[in-house]
Amino acid sequence: MEKPLILLTILLPLLHETTAIQLLMNNASYDNRINAKLSDNAILRCEVINNTANEDLMWYRGTQQVDIKSENSVNISNVCITEITAEDNGVSFTCLLKRNTTTKLSVQLNVLFSPKLSGDATINVEESKTVQIxxxxxxxxxAAMFWRQNNSVFTLPSRYKQDMTSDILQLTIEKAAKSDANNYTCVALTSDGKETTRVFQLIVEDRKPGLPIEAIAAAVVVGALIIAFGLFARREKIFKCKKNRETAM
Known part of the structure; x- marks a missing residue:
């Protein structure tokens, strides 16, 4: 019975040390989110608590490790995010205990910004063709997303189709007609009633005349006849050349 007691005496302090060490992220002991605005700077602070010796820390931005100096990695570590952009929205920063990476905390950036709209402002389409805005x-x-035509909300005709993904609002017009030539306004409406808009000008051009089927068929026939006559004209020369060779032999 002495050996098990000796093992417990050795292991219990080690187990206690491992489970007692915790991390704090910006004074929170749980995964959380922080709000930020465009162009703001944010400082993330990760701190080891309940440790009995120095502990090294690591940082990750998403799945990419963050390069920090050695003096900024022992017991307390800070990461500064400068000039926050819309692309930083939803990105997680994770602080980990280097010798035991299961001890970790994450913070997710919640970047607040007004709607930003983009896209080609002028679209040209040939009459009777399909076009996408x-x-x-x-x-x-x-934000709530919708279209206006000539600055008025309109009911989509049967030739019009609207699709939306997480970052694109698309209007498809089949068999474009001259009457479809208008200004189409993409509208983003926020919960507080503010609108952000972008105007797209649709220009419907005259249909380009194509070659009639009869003309194409006639050209094919003429081409075939020219080839046939050419072969026939060479026929006598070929036979004559062959005959001369036979005579020479």
């Missing part, structure tokens, strides 16, 4: 958008919080 694409409005790219980003917003946090999310």
């Amino acid at each position: 694409t409005c790219g958008f980003k917003a946090n919080p999310a």
Whole structure:
């Protein structure tokens, strides 16, 4: 019975040390989110608590390790995020205990910004062809997205189709007609009633005349006849050449 007691005496302090060590992220002991605005700077502070010796820390931005100096990695470590952009929205920063990476805390950036719209402002389409008007958008919080025609909300005709993904609002017009030539406004409406807009001008051009089927068929026939006559004209020369060779032999 002495050996098990000796092992417990050795292991219990080690187990206690491992389970007692914790991390604090910006004074929180749990995964959390922080709000930020565009162009803001943010400082993330990770701290080891309940440790009995110096502990090294590591940082990750998403799946990419963050390069920090050695003097900024022992017991307390800070990461500064400068000039926050819309692309930083939703990105997680994770602080880990180097010798035991299961001890970790994460913070997710919640970057708040007004809607931003993008896309080619002028679209040309040939009459009777299909055309797509694409409005790219980003917003946090999310905005309601819809179209206006000549600055008025309109009911989509049967030839019109609207599709939306997480960052694109697209209007497809089949068999474009001259009457479809208008200004189409992409509208992002926020929960507080503010609008952000982008105007797209659709220009419907005259249909380019194509070659009639009869003309194409006639050209094919003429080409075939020219080839046939050419072969026939060479026929006598070929036979004559062959005959001369036979005579020479």
